[in-house]
Amino acid sequence: MHSFTEENYLKAIYHLSDGNHRVVSTNQIAEMTNTKAASVTDMLKKLADKNLINYIKYQGVTLTDTGLSAAVNIVRKHRLWEVFLVEKLGFKWDEVHDIAEELEHINSTSLINRLDDFLGNPAADPHGDPIPDRSGTIHHKKLVKISNMKQGQSGTISGVSEHSSVFLKLLEKLGLTLGTNIIIAELIEFDGSIMITADQTKELTISREVAKNILVML
Amino acid sequence: MHSFTEENYLKAIYHLSDGNHRVVSTNQIAEMTNTKAASVTDMLKKLADKNLINYIKYQGVTLTDTGLSAAVNIVRKHRLWEVFLVEKLGFKWDEVHDIAEELEHINSTSLINRLDDFLGNPAADPHGDPIPDRSGTIHHKKLVKISNMKQGQSGTISGVSEHSSVFLKLLEKLGLTLGTNIIIAELIEFDGSIMITADQTKELTISREVAKNILVML
DNA sequence: TCAATATTTTAGATTAATCTAAAATAATAA
């Protein structure tokens, strides 16, 4: 098995490469893991030795198939635990990230598969992010940012691309949580803000910055 | 907060001192933590510096009040997770120890208190061991070993003092699980084995070794 | 294209947890 630390590096590389095989730089990893570039270089050598990444000095890094599947497994655990925390223990969606960050390193396949069943094999976590199934397959939904929608279009809020507690709390306050139906009432040319109708009743205006981080299923 | 490793030492000292302030030796700790005496000595100095233990060179160790409460908290977490694994995820009572050993180090008071409520504030874990409440108080039940019972006495199996998977599986097979009512039918003088009647129906004989590790509420 | 800037790696230390082997202390038994 891989150490707690190795797992965090794999996860960082995974997220930085958009869950793909895209090349990631040392500095990006350093920023995401809150370490220094020199430390990252050391770890990259180690992960390359273990065949979890493809690493060429000064050129950057990609996950190998083994590394990708290890990373996906960590993401699966993280998201399932988040569902547990919200659905079963009653946490708010902005409170679960840090706890899931610890729980994701618990190592037991039978635990996680039983948890998956206990939760009813959810397709997405409390933020709408898809949960990889036990084979590691991720069933992506096609989602669009509110900021890319046209006037008159409608859809259901199904995800966010910003996971900070401040942002999530704001959406909560605005009533723009997952499952909310929205219609684009008007695009304000002046500052890019957008007037929307939520659940056929409430009218509100959100900034472009907010609109960019809300994902809608049309 | 304390490191994973420090927590394991505290827990070891706690168990070795019977949850009390009894003096524990370096070698005992080394055996319980699967380390060498020299490593234990190093850690004892560290824990003493942090005021978690009272340590006198060559004399042994006791937990301070702070150390005791930290240890009790770990035990609380361990036992609550065991209840979760058995009651909610359907694990057998002999399968949960190792997983709970990892989960007990997850650090969040709100998590563990919510889990406690979710489980219905259980008084004991799947092996009958008492679960400390959120203030750290342990409500002990008076239990006696079957090996100390007299002919004709009866009671309910409410705990075990041996937690190995082999032993627990044996009890499972014999039908001597928690909640089973037993009556001491006969004490066999020859080898100390004991004939018992379980749930008023099944008669069976258990060795003295087995009898010593089953705890009964009279 | 090449000099300035940015990025990445190497070199050399540090900290936590561990080890083995040797020294110090305690316990025990003749």
Next chain:
DNA sequence: TTATTATTTTAGATTAATCTAAAATATTGA
């Protein structure tokens, strides 16, 4: 009571993960 044995501690290394500062490499823009 003292010699032998057992326990515990110290001394000195090792491994994983990290750091800072300096060196190496890559990128950029005049």
